[in-house]
Amino acid sequence: MATHPTDATRPDANAAAAAVSVRGVSKNYGEVEALRDLSLDFPRSQLTSLLGPSGCGKTTLLKIIAGLLEPTEGEVEVNGKPVTGPGPDRAFVFQDFALLPWATVLRNVAFGLELRGVGVSEREAIAEQYIRNVGLAGFEKSYPHELSGGMRQRVGLARALAVDSEVLLMDEPFSAVDEQTRRKFQEDLLGLVAGENKTFLFVTHSIEEAVYVSDQIAILLPRPSRVSEVIRPSGLRTRNVSDIRRDPEYLDIVDRIWASLRSYVE
Amino acid sequence: MTAFGVRLPGMSSLILWGLFWEIVGRSGYTFFLPPLSEVIATFFSIVDTPAFQKALTETAQAFLAGVFSAVVIGIPTGILMGKNRLVDELLLPWVNIFLSAPLTALVPVLMVLFGFGMKSIIITTALFAVWIIILNARAGVMQINRSLTDMAHSFGATPWAAFSKVYFWAALPEILGGVRIGVIRAVKGVIIGQLLISIVGFGALFELYSANFLMSHFWAVLIVLFALAFILSEGLAALERRVSYYAAQR
Numbered sequence: 001m002a003t004h005p006t007d008a009t010r011p012d013a014n015a016a017a018a019a020v021s022v023r024g025v026s027k028n029y030g031e032v033e034a035l036r037d038l039s040l041d042f043p044r045s046q047l048t049s050l051l052g053p054s055g056c057g058k059t060t061l062l063k064i065i066a067g068l069l070e071p072t073e074g075e076v077e078v079n080g081k082p083v084t085g086p087g088p089d090r091a092f093v094f095q096d097f098a099l100l101p102w103a104t105v106l107r108n109v110a111f112g113l114e115l116r117g118v119g120v121s122e123r124e125a126i127a128e129q130y131i132r133n134v135g136l137a138g139f140e141k142s143y144p145h146e147l148s149g150g151m152r153q154r155v156g157l158a159r160a161l162a163v164d165s166e167v168l169l170m171d172e173p174f175s176a177v178d179e180q181t182r183r184k185f186q187e188d189l190l191g192l193v194a195g196e197n198k199t200f201l202f203v204t205h206s207i208e209e210a211v212y213v214s215d216q217i218a219i220l221l222p223r224p225s226r227v228s229e230v231i232r233p234s235g236l237r238t239r240n241v242s243d244i245r246r247d248p249e250y251l252d253i254v255d256r257i258w259a260s261l262r263s264y265v266e
Numbered sequence: 267m268t269a270f271g272v273r274l275p276g277m278s279s280l281i282l283w284g285l286f287w288e289i290v291g292r293s294g295y296t297f298f299l300p301p302l303s304e305v306i307a308t309f310f311s312i313v314d315t316p317a318f319q320k321a322l323t324e325t326a327q328a329f330l331a332g333v334f335s336a337v338v339i340g341i342p343t344g345i346l347m348g349k350n351r352l353v354d355e356l357l358l359p360w361v362n363i364f365l366s367a368p369l370t371a372l373v374p375v376l377m378v379l380f381g382f383g384m385k386s387i388i389i390t391t392a393l394f395a396v397w398i399i400i401l402n403a404r405a406g407v408m409q410i411n412r413s414l415t416d417m418a419h420s421f422g423a424t425p426w427a428a429f430s431k432v433y434f435w436a437a438l439p440e441i442l443g444g445v446r447i448g449v450i451r452a453v454k455g456v457i458i459g460q461l462l463i464s465i466v467g468f469g470a471l472f473e474l475y476s477a478n479f480l481m482s483h484f485w486a487v488l489i490v491l492f493a494l495a496f497i498l499s500e501g502l503a504a505l506e507r508r509v510s511y512y513a514a515q516r
Binding site for chain 1: 411413414416417418419420421422423424427431432435436438509511512
């Protein structure tokens with residue numbers, strides 16, 4: 001159908017580079033301007049962090065991409081298709097886990113599939129596999145209140161992985177777990193990004209965490225929110241997970257980000 | 267509870283009050299209060315009479331039908347009000363008015379509208395129970411964690427799936443609390459209905475016994491009624507405790 005090959009191929013080329021693109025998104029809550037004219041591309045199969053001080057609208061942006069909030073202006077595209085609401089191409093990992101407290105780990109992990117109408121035996125088989133993958137084998141019959149915070153977030157992660165979406169949206173997923181668990185999570189996340197062919201969007205307020213796990217870091221500044229800088233660490237992905245924190249590039253980027261954020265901290 | 271170093275079983279105080287009743291009854295202070303032992307003996311003598319059985323059946327039917335309608339109407343209405351701002355604005359004033367209104371005064375209106383039969387009694391029972399059930403279901407839904415709602419939405423839940431798989435269960439501790447209070451109010455409703463609308467069931471027995479000064483009969487039926495209401499309420503409270511493990515962390 002396309003008569004101009006250049007026009008026909010351009011969207012495809014874009015789509016190959018960016019799984020998610022945000023174009024000119026603004027969000028107002030009445031008088032309050034949460035986001036103003038924000039544009040950002042999220043490269044496919046990579047992890048992009050949204051980093052910024054609290055109140056900079058990073059969770060708002062993530063929820064707009066998820067289709068849970070509507071932007072006042074602008075649009076979001078996932079694989080070249082405009083977002084009008086939640087869709088099976090995106091899965092969300094919540095800061096406070098958002099598990100069903102009355103359901104077992106197995107049912108919680110399978111719940112995304114249950115809502116999509118997948119049959120019991122099939123969805124439980126898939127869920128069992130992801131429960132093993134996140135290291136919770138043996139806890140299938142446990143209830144969320146019997147698990148530690150870290151284990152609950154593993155359930156939330158397994159639920160998001162089980163629906164096999166191309167894009168994983170993670171809203172400060174490790175902020176409610178203790179420091180040791182958090183470090184283990186960060187290492188596991190690197191394995192996940194390398195192993196699963198998914199695009200990760202990761203909201204965090206921790207500079208170290210963002211530099212440690214990201215292929216690309218978007219720094220958001222508040223009032224009104226905009227992207228002030230996009231940093232792409234070049235050599236960290238090839239390093240061993242336990243050497244990253246000693247790498248000069250890691251230390252430089254952490255310092256650089258702190259230098260640009262410090263004036264925004266009251 | 268312990269007294270003088272001895273651990274007392276639950277509800278020991280009832281024994282004390284029962285004893286007090288017995289003494290006052292035997293003293294012959296008032297015909298209004300026969301001794302407890304006489305009341306209990308009367309209870310066993312009337313429990314298998316046709317009149318008592320008929321009263322129990324009639325009351326149970328009206329009560330169950332009224333509670334059932336109140337639950338079936340109240341819970342969905344409450345959940346809808348908690349989830350939909352417009353419905354809430356429309357109905358909340360009415361729910362609050364009827365919750366605190368002296369419903370007994372409305373019974374003559376119901377008689378005009380629905381006649382003097384069972385239907386009016388059932389409606390009276392339901393009216394006593396339904397408002398608190400609505401309010402509690404509404405409160406239960408309104409306190410549901412935002413991220414749980416977002417979760418259902420983001421994984422593509424249809425409105426019905428979100429209602430039946432998430433909202434109902436997340437609000438269940440409050441809903442059960444509302445049903446428990448509603449059931450207690452329904453006991454009041456069914457007796458008032460039976461006394462005012464048509465003299466049937468336990469209402470008829472009360473009328474009959476008090477008009478003929480059969481005080482031990484009167485108290486026997488009253489104790490039966492108290493016991494039934496207490497058992498119902500405790501049964502629902504036990505159900506509530508079974509879901510309370512997740513009430514604290516939703």
